Amino acid sequence: MLKIVLISGKRKCGKDYLSERLQKRLDGRSRIVRISEPIKSEWARKHNLNLSELLTDGPYKEKFRRDMIEWSDEVRAKDYGYFCRLAMKDAIDHQAIPYVLVSDVRRKNDIKWFCETFSKDKVLTIRLTSRPETRSARGWTFSAGIDDVSSECDLDDFDGFDFIIPNDDELDEEAIDHLLDKLQLKYK
Numbered sequence: 687m688l689k690i691v692l693i694s695g696k697r698k699c700g701k702d703y704l705s706e707r708l709q710k711r712l713d714g715r716s717r718i719v720r721i722s723e724p725i726k727s728e729w730a731r732k733h734n735l736n737l738s739e740l741l742t743d744g745p746y747k748e749k750f751r752r753d754m755i756e757w758s759d760e761v762r763a764k765d766y767g768y769f770c771r772l773a774m775k776d777a778i779d780h781q782a783i784p785y786v787l788v789s790d791v792r793r794k795n796d797i798k799w800f801c802e803t804f805s806k807d808k809v810l811t812i813r814l815t816s817r818p819e820t821r822s823a824r825g826w827t828f829s830a831g832i833d834d835v836s837s838e839c840d841l842d843d844f845d846g847f848d849f850i851i852p853n854d855d856e857l858d859e860e861a862i863d864h865l866l867d868k869l870q871l872k873y874k
């Protein structure tokens with residue numbers, strides 16, 4: 687049965703890290719979907735930029751982050767599901783893979799779109815939290831226009847998460863299995 691896990695958390699809380707750990711443990715039963723992918727691919731096409739560099743975690747992505755946020759907000763204002771729909775297109779076409787891990791959920795409207803589109807019983811929400819010191823040690827520094835806008839803060843006051851997971855320490859295999867058990871996702 688299709689299950690969609692929506693993973694959110696502030697920058698450098700470990701959303702990608704956790705998604706990859708879960709995917710590895712689920713061994714072929716899951717795929718990772720990133721809402722930022724269609725944002726980046728449309729942005730790259732529009733501005734004739736290098737998409738593969740934009741998709742990696744580095745200075746190139748950071749250089750365009752603020753402008754991409756502003757532009758994608760304008761698109762979302764007209765259609766809040768626009769990027770979620772594009773990001774999920776391939777995943778829906780490959781339903782043989784039962785679990786989808788959405789690794790960069792940032793807004794209440796993202797959650798709303800998934801619940802409306804797939805029904806609430808298929809959707810699980812995770813909020814990852816890390817202390818500011820932990821995030822700094824992972825390379826985060828506060829940037830005005832990025833850390834104080836809705837793409838980063840909209841979910842701060844959302845109180846409907848199914849699971850809130852602290853991520854300050856190394857997650858060992860037992861911790862990953864424990865989380866998968868809580869999510870009721872099957873692994874071997």
Ligand SMILES: Nc1ncnc2c1ncn2[C@@H]1O[C@H](COP(=O)(O)OP(=O)(O)OP(=O)(O)O)[C@@H](O)[C@H]1O
Nearest residue numbers: 696697698699700701702703704824853855856857
């Ligand atoms: N529990 C953990 N143990 C060890 N390293 C971790 C852990 N969680 C995250 N990291 C590391 O911290 C860094 C930031 O994590 P990650 O890229 O997953 O954050 P993110 O929330 O996806 O960030 P962003 O929103 O900026 O894309 C990565 O180098 C990742 O490997």
